[in-house]
Amino acid sequence: MACRQLWASRAASYLRISVFHRTFSTVLNNLKYADSHEWVKVDGNSATIGITDHAQDHLGDVVYVELPEVGAAVTQGDGFGAVESVKATSDINSPVSGKVVEINEELSNSPALVNSSPYENGWIIKVELSDNSELNKLMDSEQYSKFCEEEDSKH
Protein backbone atom coordinates (compact mmCIF):
# COMPACT_ATOMS: atom_id res chain seq x y z
CA MET A 1 0.00 0.00 0.00
CA ALA A 2 2.78 2.45 0.98
CA CYS A 3 4.77 1.54 -2.15
CA ARG A 4 1.81 2.19 -4.37
CA GLN A 5 1.25 5.60 -2.81
CA LEU A 6 4.93 6.44 -3.29
CA TRP A 7 4.76 5.35 -6.92
CA ALA A 8 1.56 7.36 -7.37
CA SER A 9 3.19 10.49 -5.92
CA ARG A 10 6.23 10.11 -8.18
CA ALA A 11 4.09 9.48 -11.23
CA ALA A 12 1.93 12.42 -10.24
CA SER A 13 4.82 14.85 -9.98
CA TYR A 14 6.23 13.62 -13.30
CA LEU A 15 2.87 14.22 -14.95
CA ARG A 16 2.40 17.49 -13.04
CA ILE A 17 -0.77 16.29 -11.36
CA SER A 18 -1.49 16.78 -7.68
CA VAL A 19 -3.06 13.82 -5.96
CA PHE A 20 -4.61 14.38 -2.59
CA HIS A 21 -5.73 11.35 -0.71
CA ARG A 22 -8.71 12.76 1.11
CA THR A 23 -10.49 14.23 -1.87
CA PHE A 24 -10.28 12.10 -4.96
CA SER A 25 -10.70 14.97 -7.39
CA THR A 26 -7.85 15.67 -9.77
CA VAL A 27 -6.29 19.12 -9.80
CA LEU A 28 -3.75 20.11 -12.46
CA ASN A 29 -0.73 22.21 -11.54
CA ASN A 30 -0.54 24.41 -14.63
CA LEU A 31 -4.08 25.82 -14.38
CA LYS A 32 -5.76 28.62 -12.45
CA TYR A 33 -9.02 28.10 -10.59
CA ALA A 34 -12.13 30.05 -9.59
CA ASP A 35 -14.02 29.38 -6.35
CA SER A 36 -17.04 28.48 -8.46
CA HIS A 37 -15.04 25.46 -9.68
CA GLU A 38 -14.00 26.49 -13.18
CA TRP A 39 -10.42 26.20 -14.45
CA VAL A 40 -8.56 28.36 -16.95
CA LYS A 41 -5.46 27.52 -18.99
CA VAL A 42 -3.65 30.63 -20.16
CA ASP A 43 -1.44 30.83 -23.23
CA GLY A 44 -0.38 34.44 -23.84
CA ASN A 45 -3.59 36.28 -24.56
CA SER A 46 -5.69 33.15 -25.05
CA ALA A 47 -7.48 31.19 -22.42
CA THR A 48 -9.25 27.83 -22.42
CA ILE A 49 -11.98 27.35 -19.83
CA GLY A 50 -13.78 24.35 -18.38
CA ILE A 51 -15.15 22.99 -15.12
CA THR A 52 -13.02 21.07 -12.66
CA ASP A 53 -13.05 17.42 -11.72
CA HIS A 54 -14.56 18.39 -8.33
CA ALA A 55 -17.41 20.15 -10.13
CA GLN A 56 -18.18 17.38 -12.61
CA ASP A 57 -18.12 14.82 -9.84
CA HIS A 58 -20.59 16.81 -7.73
CA LEU A 59 -22.85 17.64 -10.67
CA GLY A 60 -23.41 14.08 -11.79
CA ASP A 61 -23.89 12.94 -15.38
CA VAL A 62 -23.97 15.90 -17.74
CA VAL A 63 -26.69 15.56 -20.36
CA TYR A 64 -26.43 18.94 -22.07
CA VAL A 65 -24.11 21.94 -22.19
CA GLU A 66 -25.56 25.34 -23.02
CA LEU A 67 -22.81 27.26 -24.83
CA PRO A 68 -22.50 30.96 -25.61
CA GLU A 69 -22.13 32.28 -29.15
CA VAL A 70 -18.69 32.92 -30.62
CA GLY A 71 -18.06 36.61 -30.27
CA ALA A 72 -19.96 36.93 -27.00
CA ALA A 73 -18.35 38.86 -24.17
CA VAL A 74 -17.59 37.15 -20.88
CA THR A 75 -16.91 38.84 -17.55
CA GLN A 76 -14.91 37.44 -14.66
CA GLY A 77 -17.32 35.94 -12.13
CA ASP A 78 -20.39 36.08 -14.35
CA GLY A 79 -22.34 33.22 -15.92
CA PHE A 80 -21.81 32.52 -19.62
CA GLY A 81 -23.47 29.17 -20.08
CA ALA A 82 -24.89 26.22 -18.21
CA VAL A 83 -24.39 22.55 -17.62
CA GLU A 84 -27.46 20.33 -17.29
CA SER A 85 -27.42 17.14 -15.33
CA VAL A 86 -30.47 14.95 -14.91
CA LYS A 87 -32.48 17.21 -12.65
CA ALA A 88 -30.46 20.40 -12.47
CA THR A 89 -29.20 23.29 -14.56
CA SER A 90 -25.99 24.78 -13.18
CA ASP A 91 -24.44 28.02 -14.35
CA ILE A 92 -20.87 28.06 -15.63
CA ASN A 93 -19.10 31.24 -14.54
CA SER A 94 -16.15 32.70 -16.38
CA PRO A 95 -12.89 32.91 -14.44
CA VAL A 96 -11.71 35.68 -16.78
CA SER A 97 -13.05 38.56 -18.87
CA GLY A 98 -12.76 38.68 -22.63
CA LYS A 99 -14.37 37.57 -25.86
CA VAL A 100 -15.38 34.04 -26.83
CA VAL A 101 -13.32 32.95 -29.86
CA GLU A 102 -14.19 29.25 -29.93
CA ILE A 103 -16.72 26.91 -28.37
CA ASN A 104 -16.38 23.14 -28.01
CA GLU A 105 -18.88 21.86 -30.57
CA GLU A 106 -18.12 18.26 -29.54
CA LEU A 107 -20.13 18.87 -26.40
CA SER A 108 -23.35 19.00 -28.43
CA ASN A 109 -22.97 15.35 -29.33
CA SER A 110 -21.02 14.22 -26.29
CA PRO A 111 -21.85 16.32 -23.24
CA ALA A 112 -20.44 13.51 -21.06
CA LEU A 113 -16.94 14.61 -22.10
CA VAL A 114 -17.29 17.13 -19.29
CA ASN A 115 -17.45 14.20 -16.86
CA SER A 116 -14.90 11.89 -18.47
CA SER A 117 -12.31 14.51 -19.45
CA PRO A 118 -12.99 17.79 -17.62
CA TYR A 119 -9.51 19.25 -18.27
CA GLU A 120 -8.90 17.99 -21.82
CA ASN A 121 -11.62 17.00 -24.28
CA GLY A 122 -14.34 18.44 -22.05
CA TRP A 123 -13.07 22.02 -22.41
CA ILE A 124 -15.96 24.44 -22.88
CA ILE A 125 -14.86 27.76 -24.43
CA LYS A 126 -11.75 29.59 -25.59
CA VAL A 127 -11.48 33.26 -24.84
CA GLU A 128 -9.32 36.19 -25.92
CA LEU A 129 -8.39 37.84 -22.63
CA SER A 130 -9.15 41.49 -22.09
CA ASP A 131 -7.26 41.87 -18.82
CA ASN A 132 -4.43 39.52 -17.81
CA SER A 133 -4.19 41.06 -14.35
CA GLU A 134 -7.49 39.39 -13.45
CA LEU A 135 -5.60 36.11 -13.23
CA ASN A 136 -4.18 37.30 -9.91
CA LYS A 137 -7.61 36.97 -8.38
CA LEU A 138 -7.71 33.24 -9.15
CA MET A 139 -6.35 30.34 -7.13
CA ASP A 140 -3.41 28.19 -8.07
CA SER A 141 -3.63 24.40 -7.88
CA GLU A 142 -2.50 24.18 -4.27
CA GLN A 143 -4.94 26.83 -3.06
CA TYR A 144 -7.74 25.24 -5.05
CA SER A 145 -7.05 21.75 -3.71
CA LYS A 146 -7.16 23.11 -0.18
CA PHE A 147 -10.36 25.00 -1.00
CA CYS A 148 -12.03 21.77 -2.23
CA GLU A 149 -10.93 19.86 0.85
CA GLU A 150 -12.42 22.54 3.08
CA GLU A 151 -15.68 22.57 1.12
CA ASP A 152 -16.04 18.80 1.30
CA SER A 153 -15.20 18.56 4.98
CA LYS A 154 -17.54 21.40 5.99
CA HIS A 155 -20.56 19.75 4.41
Added chain:
Amino acid sequence: MWNILHRKLSELVETKSVLRDHIPIIRRFTGGGTVVVDNGTIFVTLICNKDAVPNVQPFPRPIMSWSGLLYGKVFEGLADFHLRENDYAFGDRKFGGNAQSITKNRWIHHTSFLWDYQVKNMSYLKLPSKAPKYRLTRDHTDFICRMKEHMPRSEFIERTIKAVGDEFSVSPVSLDSIDIDSVSEYVHTTRLLTEQEIREASILQT
Protein backbone atom coordinates in the same frame (compact mmCIF):
# COMPACT_ATOMS: atom_id res chain seq x y z
CA MET B 1 -50.08 22.76 -19.13
CA TRP B 2 -46.75 21.08 -19.06
CA ASN B 3 -43.20 21.75 -17.94
CA ILE B 4 -40.49 20.23 -19.98
CA LEU B 5 -36.75 19.76 -20.24
CA HIS B 6 -35.37 21.44 -23.34
CA ARG B 7 -34.74 19.75 -26.66
CA LYS B 8 -35.77 16.30 -27.77
CA LEU B 9 -39.45 17.16 -27.44
CA SER B 10 -40.18 14.14 -29.65
CA GLU B 11 -38.66 11.83 -27.03
CA LEU B 12 -40.65 13.26 -24.14
CA VAL B 13 -44.23 13.76 -25.33
CA GLU B 14 -46.70 12.21 -27.73
CA THR B 15 -46.64 15.19 -30.06
CA LYS B 16 -49.57 14.13 -32.23
CA SER B 17 -52.02 13.87 -29.32
CA VAL B 18 -50.66 17.07 -27.80
CA LEU B 19 -51.31 18.91 -31.09
CA ARG B 20 -54.71 17.32 -31.52
CA ASP B 21 -55.85 18.28 -28.02
CA HIS B 22 -54.13 21.70 -27.98
CA ILE B 23 -52.14 21.01 -24.84
CA PRO B 24 -49.85 23.95 -24.06
CA ILE B 25 -46.23 23.00 -23.39
CA ILE B 26 -43.96 25.13 -21.25
CA ARG B 27 -40.21 24.80 -21.40
CA ARG B 28 -38.85 25.43 -17.91
CA PHE B 29 -35.42 26.92 -17.28
CA THR B 30 -34.58 24.46 -14.54
CA GLY B 31 -33.55 20.93 -15.36
CA GLY B 32 -35.83 18.03 -14.61
CA GLY B 33 -38.33 15.88 -16.40
CA THR B 34 -41.70 16.31 -18.01
CA VAL B 35 -44.83 16.58 -15.92
CA VAL B 36 -48.52 17.01 -16.59
CA VAL B 37 -49.82 20.04 -14.74
CA ASP B 38 -53.50 20.38 -13.99
CA ASN B 39 -55.46 22.62 -11.66
CA GLY B 40 -54.69 20.39 -8.67
CA THR B 41 -50.89 20.44 -9.02
CA ILE B 42 -49.02 21.97 -6.10
CA PHE B 43 -45.69 23.64 -6.80
CA VAL B 44 -43.20 24.30 -4.05
CA THR B 45 -40.15 26.30 -4.99
CA LEU B 46 -37.31 26.97 -2.58
CA ILE B 47 -35.03 29.82 -3.63
CA CYS B 48 -32.01 29.96 -1.34
CA ASN B 49 -28.89 32.07 -1.04
CA LYS B 50 -26.21 29.41 -0.76
CA ASP B 51 -24.88 30.95 2.45
CA ALA B 52 -28.33 30.78 4.02
CA VAL B 53 -28.08 26.99 3.93
CA PRO B 54 -24.44 26.67 5.00
CA ASN B 55 -24.29 22.91 5.38
CA VAL B 56 -25.39 22.29 1.80
CA GLN B 57 -22.88 22.51 -1.07
CA PRO B 58 -24.51 24.17 -4.12
CA PHE B 59 -24.67 20.99 -6.19
CA PRO B 60 -27.64 18.79 -7.16
CA ARG B 61 -27.09 15.86 -4.83
CA PRO B 62 -26.52 17.80 -1.59
CA ILE B 63 -29.51 20.04 -2.34
CA MET B 64 -31.68 17.01 -3.11
CA SER B 65 -30.65 15.30 0.16
CA TRP B 66 -31.35 18.43 2.18
CA SER B 67 -34.80 18.71 0.60
CA GLY B 68 -35.41 15.04 1.38
CA LEU B 69 -34.79 15.75 5.06
CA LEU B 70 -37.16 18.72 4.94
CA TYR B 71 -39.99 16.75 3.38
CA GLY B 72 -39.22 13.80 5.65
CA LYS B 73 -40.38 16.09 8.46
CA VAL B 74 -43.47 17.12 6.50
CA PHE B 75 -44.68 13.56 6.06
CA GLU B 76 -43.51 12.12 9.37
CA GLY B 77 -46.23 9.92 10.81
CA LEU B 78 -48.48 10.60 7.82
CA ALA B 79 -47.08 8.55 4.99
CA ASP B 80 -44.21 6.26 4.01
CA PHE B 81 -42.06 9.01 2.48
CA HIS B 82 -38.83 8.28 0.64
CA LEU B 83 -36.38 10.28 -1.43
CA ARG B 84 -35.76 7.85 -4.29
CA GLU B 85 -32.95 9.07 -6.53
CA ASN B 86 -34.38 12.45 -7.57
CA ASP B 87 -38.04 11.80 -6.77
CA TYR B 88 -40.26 11.94 -3.72
CA ALA B 89 -42.19 8.70 -3.27
CA PHE B 90 -44.64 7.05 -0.95
CA GLY B 91 -43.30 3.53 -0.83
CA ASP B 92 -42.00 3.12 -4.38
CA ARG B 93 -44.61 5.32 -6.02
CA LYS B 94 -43.62 8.79 -7.13
CA PHE B 95 -45.72 11.76 -6.07
CA GLY B 96 -43.22 14.57 -6.51
CA GLY B 97 -40.72 15.42 -9.24
CA ASN B 98 -37.82 17.79 -8.76
CA ALA B 99 -35.87 20.31 -10.76
CA GLN B 100 -33.05 22.65 -9.83
CA SER B 101 -31.19 25.63 -11.11
CA ILE B 102 -27.89 26.55 -9.53
CA THR B 103 -26.12 29.86 -10.00
CA LYS B 104 -23.01 31.22 -8.37
CA ASN B 105 -24.57 32.41 -5.14
CA ARG B 106 -28.02 30.92 -4.98
CA TRP B 107 -30.07 27.97 -6.05
CA ILE B 108 -33.64 26.99 -6.77
CA HIS B 109 -35.12 23.65 -5.83
CA HIS B 110 -38.53 23.18 -7.40
CA THR B 111 -41.00 20.36 -6.81
CA SER B 112 -44.11 19.54 -8.81
CA PHE B 113 -46.41 17.65 -6.48
CA LEU B 114 -48.91 15.29 -8.04
CA TRP B 115 -52.03 16.08 -6.08
CA ASP B 116 -54.41 14.28 -8.39
CA TYR B 117 -54.35 13.28 -12.03
CA GLN B 118 -56.49 11.87 -14.78
CA VAL B 119 -55.19 8.67 -16.31
CA LYS B 120 -55.94 9.86 -19.83
CA ASN B 121 -53.61 12.86 -19.36
CA MET B 122 -50.70 10.54 -18.61
CA SER B 123 -50.98 9.22 -22.16
CA TYR B 124 -49.49 12.51 -23.39
CA LEU B 125 -46.19 11.47 -21.83
CA LYS B 126 -43.73 9.07 -23.38
CA LEU B 127 -41.71 6.71 -21.21
CA PRO B 128 -38.52 8.73 -20.67
CA SER B 129 -35.25 7.24 -21.88
CA LYS B 130 -33.53 8.30 -18.68
CA ALA B 131 -35.90 6.76 -16.17
CA PRO B 132 -34.84 6.28 -12.55
CA LYS B 133 -33.76 2.76 -11.66
CA TYR B 134 -36.45 2.28 -9.06
CA ARG B 135 -39.10 2.77 -11.74
CA LEU B 136 -38.11 -0.58 -13.30
CA THR B 137 -40.35 -1.05 -16.36
CA ARG B 138 -43.56 0.28 -14.79
CA ASP B 139 -45.77 2.47 -16.90
CA HIS B 140 -47.09 5.79 -15.53
CA THR B 141 -50.16 4.49 -13.72
CA ASP B 142 -48.16 1.87 -11.81
CA PHE B 143 -45.32 4.25 -11.08
CA ILE B 144 -47.04 7.35 -9.70
CA CYS B 145 -49.65 7.97 -7.04
CA ARG B 146 -52.06 10.72 -5.99
CA MET B 147 -51.16 12.73 -2.91
CA LYS B 148 -54.81 13.41 -2.16
CA GLU B 149 -55.24 9.76 -1.27
CA HIS B 150 -52.78 10.18 1.58
CA MET B 151 -53.72 13.46 3.30
CA PRO B 152 -55.90 16.57 3.09
CA ARG B 153 -54.47 19.36 0.96
CA SER B 154 -54.50 21.89 3.77
CA GLU B 155 -52.55 19.55 6.01
CA PHE B 156 -49.79 19.12 3.42
CA ILE B 157 -49.54 22.87 2.95
CA GLU B 158 -49.53 23.63 6.69
CA ARG B 159 -46.95 20.97 7.44
CA THR B 160 -44.70 22.20 4.63
CA ILE B 161 -44.87 25.76 5.90
CA LYS B 162 -44.07 24.52 9.40
CA ALA B 163 -41.10 22.42 8.23
CA VAL B 164 -39.71 25.40 6.29
CA GLY B 165 -40.37 27.58 9.35
CA ASP B 166 -38.13 25.31 11.43
CA GLU B 167 -35.19 26.30 9.21
CA PHE B 168 -36.04 29.85 8.21
CA SER B 169 -38.36 32.64 9.31
CA VAL B 170 -41.48 32.51 7.19
CA SER B 171 -43.92 35.28 6.29
CA PRO B 172 -46.64 35.39 3.64
CA VAL B 173 -46.34 37.85 0.72
CA SER B 174 -48.62 38.64 -2.18
CA LEU B 175 -47.28 38.23 -5.72
CA ASP B 176 -48.14 41.85 -6.52
CA SER B 177 -45.75 43.14 -3.89
CA ILE B 178 -42.71 41.42 -5.43
CA ASP B 179 -40.60 43.91 -7.40
CA ILE B 180 -38.23 42.56 -10.04
CA ASP B 181 -35.25 44.92 -10.09
CA SER B 182 -32.33 44.52 -12.40
CA VAL B 183 -31.99 41.61 -14.74
CA SER B 184 -28.49 40.43 -15.57
CA GLU B 185 -27.44 39.89 -19.15
CA TYR B 186 -27.51 36.11 -19.08
CA VAL B 187 -31.20 35.43 -18.57
CA HIS B 188 -32.75 32.05 -18.03
CA THR B 189 -35.98 31.67 -19.90
CA THR B 190 -39.10 29.71 -19.22
CA ARG B 191 -41.45 29.90 -22.16
CA LEU B 192 -44.46 28.48 -23.89
CA LEU B 193 -43.51 26.40 -26.94
CA THR B 194 -45.05 27.43 -30.24
CA GLU B 195 -47.32 25.16 -32.27
CA GLN B 196 -44.67 25.29 -34.98
CA GLU B 197 -42.06 23.81 -32.67
CA ILE B 198 -44.37 21.00 -31.63
CA ARG B 199 -45.21 20.27 -35.28
CA GLU B 200 -41.50 20.08 -36.12
CA ALA B 201 -40.97 17.59 -33.30
CA SER B 202 -44.00 15.66 -34.52
CA ILE B 203 -42.31 15.07 -37.88
CA LEU B 204 -39.48 13.33 -36.03
CA GLN B 205 -41.92 10.93 -34.40
CA THR B 206 -43.09 7.98 -36.46
